[in-house]
Amino acid sequence: MLSLALAWRNLWRHRRRTWLTVGSMIFSNLLLIFAISLQLSTYEQMIKNSLRAFSAPLQLQKTGYNVDQKMRLALNNGKLLVASLSEAFPKLAIAPRAQAFVLGASETRSLGIAVAGVDKTAETRLSSIPTSMLRGAYLTGRAGEVVIGEALARSLQIDIGDELTLLGSGYDGSFAAAVQTVSGIFRTGVIELDKSVVQINWSDFDAIFFMGARVHSIALAPDSLNELARYQQSLQAFIDTSDIKTQSHNTELELLNWQALHPEIKQSIEADFASAWFMYAVLIALVAFSVLNTQLMSVLERTREFGIMMAIGCSNGVLVRLIVIENFLLAGLGFVLGLVAGGALVFYFSHAGLVLSGMEEAAALYNVPSTLYPQLSPLALLLGPSVLLLFCLLASLYPALRLIRLQPIMAMRAK
Amino acid sequence: MSAIQCRKLLKQFVQGEQLVRGLDEVDLEVEAGEFVCLSGPSGSGKTTLLNALGGLDSLDAGQVQVAGQQVEQLSKNQRAKLRLTNIGFVFQAYNLIPVLSALENVEFVMQLQGRSKQERREKALAVLAEVGLQGLEARRPSQLSGGQQQRVAVARAIASEPDLVLADEPTANLDSASASQLIDLFLQLNAKHGLTFVIATHDQRVMQRCRRLITMQDGKIIADVRQDAAA
Numbered sequence: 017m018l019s020l021a022l023a024w025r026n027l028w029r030h031r032r033r034t035w036l037t038v039g040s041m042i043f044s045n046l047l048l049i050f051a052i053s054l055q056l057s058t059y060e061q062m063i064k065n066s067l068r069a070f071s072a073p074l075q076l077q078k079t080g081y082n083v084d085q086k087m088r089l090a091l092n093n094g095k096l097l098v099a100s101l102s103e104a105f106p107k108l109a110i111a112p113r114a115q116a117f118v119l120g121a122s123e124t125r126s127l128g129i130a131v132a133g134v135d136k137t138a139e140t141r142l143s144s145i146p147t148s149m150l151r152g153a154y155l156t157g158r159a160g161e162v163v164i165g166e167a168l169a170r171s172l173q174i175d176i177g178d179e180l181t182l183l184g185s186g187y188d189g190s191f192a193a194a195v196q197t198v199s200g201i202f203r204t205g206v207i208e209l210d211k212s213v214v215q216i217n218w219s220d221f222d223a224i225f226f227m228g229a230r231v232h233s234i235a236l237a238p239d240s241l242n243e244l245a246r247y248q249q250s251l252q253a254f255i256d257t258s259d260i261k262t263q264s265h266n267t268e269l270e271l272l273n274w275q276a277l278h279p280e281i282k283q284s285i286e287a288d289f290a291s292a293w294f295m296y297a298v299l300i301a302l303v304a305f306s307v308l309n310t311q312l313m314s315v316l317e318r319t320r321e322f323g324i325m326m327a328i329g330c331s332n333g334v335l336v337r338l339i340v341i342e343n344f345l346l347a348g349l350g351f352v353l354g355l356v357a358g359g360a361l362v363f364y365f366s367h368a369g370l371v372l373s374g375m376e377e378a379a380a381l382y383n384v385p386s387t388l389y390p391q392l393s394p395l396a397l398l399l400g401p402s403v404l405l406l407f408c409l410l411a412s413l414y415p416a417l418r419l420i421r422l423q424p425i426m427a428m429r430a431k
Numbered sequence: 432m433s434a435i436q437c438r439k440l441l442k443q444f445v446q447g448e449q450l451v452r453g454l455d456e457v458d459l460e461v462e463a464g465e466f467v468c469l470s471g472p473s474g475s476g477k478t479t480l481l482n483a484l485g486g487l488d489s490l491d492a493g494q495v496q497v498a499g500q501q502v503e504q505l506s507k508n509q510r511a512k513l514r515l516t517n518i519g520f521v522f523q524a525y526n527l528i529p530v531l532s533a534l535e536n537v538e539f540v541m542q543l544q545g546r547s548k549q550e551r552r553e554k555a556l557a558v559l560a561e562v563g564l565q566g567l568e569a570r571r572p573s574q575l576s577g578g579q580q581q582r583v584a585v586a587r588a589i590a591s592e593p594d595l596v597l598a599d600e601p602t603a604n605l606d607s608a609s610a611s612q613l614i615d616l617f618l619q620l621n622a623k624h625g626l627t628f629v630i631a632t633h634d635q636r637v638m639q640r641c642r643r644l645i646t647m648q649d650g651k652i653i654a655d656v657r658q659d660a661a662a
Contacts, residue, residue: 019542025530324526327487328587329515329543331508423507425488 019334023341026314037310038350041404044303045354046361048296048400053362053390054370055292059285061388063241066206066281067274068144072111072235073244074251075277076101079268081232082277087116087187087225093264094218094231098138100260101234101251108238108247111138112231114221116192118184120214122172129168130213131182133221133231142237145202145215152176152200155217162196166203167211174198180214186226194224248273300404308411311343315415322419323427336416343412351405355397362392433496434595434627435461435484440493442479442650453479455650456493461629461643463594466621468638469631471647477631480647481597484629485518486510498594515543519588519626523600525580527572533559533583534568540591551590558586562616578609582616589620596620598630602637614640 027034067073075082076097081089091097094112101110112135120129136155140146146154150166162180164172174180178198186192196216203210222229238247248271254260255269275282315322322335369387390396442454454476461467469477482488483495486502487510495502498517505513514520527536534555541551559568562582572580581601588596598617602610614637620626630637638644646654 021535022528022531022539029530321526321528324522325528326511327485327514327520327522327526328540329511329591331511333508334543423489425482428487 019338019341023338023345026318026338026342027345030314033310033313034346037306037346038353040303040306041347041350041408042354042357044299044404045350045401046358047299048404049355049358049397050361050365050390051292051296052400053358053392053396054365054388055289056393056396057391058388059288060241060391062285063274063281065144066278067237068142071274071277072142072237073241073274074236074238074248075272076234076236076251076255077232077270077272078266079270081270082272085115085117085232087185090114090187090227090230090232091234091264091266091269092230093266094229094234096264097231097234097260097266098135100258100263101236101254104254104258105236105247105251108236109138109141111135111142111235112218113233113235114218114225114227114231115233116184116221116225118182118192120168120172121181121183122174122178125172127168127171128212131184131221132213132215133218133225133227134215135218139215142235144204145209148202148204150201150203152198154200154202155215156199157217157219158199159217159220160194160196161199161220162214162216163200163202164198164214165210165212166201167207168214169198169201171211176201182214182224184225186224187228187230188226190226192225194220196220244273296400296403300400300407303404304407304411307343307347307408308414310346311339311412311415312418314342315339315418319422319427319430322422323424323430326422326424326427332420335419339416339419340409340412343409347405347408350408351401354401354404358401359392359397362390362396365390366392432463433460434463434465434498435459435629436494436496437480437484438494440480440483440495441491442476442483442488443491452650454483454490454493457650457652459645459652461627463627464621464625465643466618466628466641467630467643467645468641469629469645469647470633470638471653473633475647476650477647478599479650481599481629481631484595485514485520485597515540515591517594519591519593519596521581521584521588521596521598521601523603525572525577525584525604527580527583527587529572532569532571533564533575533579533586536572536583537586537590540587544591554590555586558590559583561620562586563612576609577604578606578612581605581609581613585613585616585620589624589626593626595627595629598628598632600632600634601630602632602634607636610634610636 078089078091098110098112114133116131118129118131120127136157155161155163176198180196180198182194182196184192238244252271255271261267261269325335366389369389371387437457437459440454440457444451444453457480469480471477483490484497486505490503500513531539537555537558538551541554562585564579564582567579602613605613617628621628632638642658644656644658645652
């Protein structure tokens, strides 16, 4: 305890220097906590928004469908599959989906578009499109209705009540055509969706494209992304061990998570995280050098005192321990106060939100809302400060090594 | 029984372009319980000899035996342990740890020895009382006079219950009264605990009261006189 008291008092021999060093640590920890919290919650929001628009955290499909979205790569007995999965996993949101690429034509224009056949009730639990209606209403189940992205509606120059002609190929290769009436226009903020996707009722899709109750995918979503791995494991086990394949006449069932479905999202997050960590590393290195400088100054100016301590019987180990304790107290103080300051800042912005004024378009490009709410999590709170703490502790090694090399008589002669 | 045995101690320094002998084949034997003064002009080798005895400085040749251990054969940490258990140091400039109180300064060496908190607290209080600093235990060095600081240094030196106390110019920074009191204290500790004292000094008052006066010059012992010390 005397060593601890000695180390603590040594710290405060130069109050201003100690506070400046601790201050730099607090500021760095505050920045790290805020930036990492913002980053992680932005990623989560980006993933959620991307997946909620018209994808899913998990997707059941015929093997290879995500790579080659051919009409014929469909799952048999869509209703049976959905019923079996719903029974086995009642807490999951489960939505059957079918998709075709067609020529969409209004009175004046025609464009290549994607038509999705969906179950309106299931989509409401899983997708953000039902809640992104700009005009009109989402699908009601009535035959012949279609909802369309805002940018696409603008391109085709159609509005609510107008007709949209769909021309394409059916499941069996025959000609498929239908005229649907626009009942709603949505804006998800996901540019690709808003300019190229329309949704119709699954029953309409089945009839127009001669699907014979087939679907192309079944979207599955747990309440939280944290449960994803657990559900993926359970679902895979269910697919492998139950007789769902036999019953539904699907020999090739593939379960994919969002990372496999959208590797581009994962890659962009990893790239962004790596570049951010380069900046964090610079910050951490600067602070670690500032701590090293403080410790080295502190050791150098006390060289004579260390000589005296050696003379009265202090071993190398005792002196090194003293320096390490001093450094631990210094770094620990910066760590704790930094956690409090950083935590308070994130807590404030998690309620008040951080508005990215003038960056709405850029944010939409990455499926990120223009107001960000950083979320406090143990990872965001501890990751940066822990790395900083580690490097600051390592910064005590050099002054400690200098002490080990010191000879008592030379140290006692120091001025 | 010998507390110190030195054979042919040689320590050389480079001064400018010349090689100077700080210790020039010094032989010395000090019996346990002796009260010895090393005298001589500046640069005569007194401090160099004390440093060699305490294992603070390395030698170019010769053997030093303290408390039965060959000092020159010990590692840096082994020498530190030897000083911790067998040797107490008192310096001219007191050299207390400024951020610790008088009590804590004395306790510190006992903590290094691994004694329990209660034991070292009791012992530190007793030693400080013995050197006449009762009531001043909580004061930091900056709150004590030079004489009081030197008494704390003495208390620190003897708290570890060493066999030998090495003192380098302990009265140099003290006024006459404080210096006289310090010598009284040294003699009292020598008499009471049988501690061996080797004191390097210029101070005539100290030299007059020691029982053995060794005079050094140019790194050599030129006189070794046993005398009746004044009480």
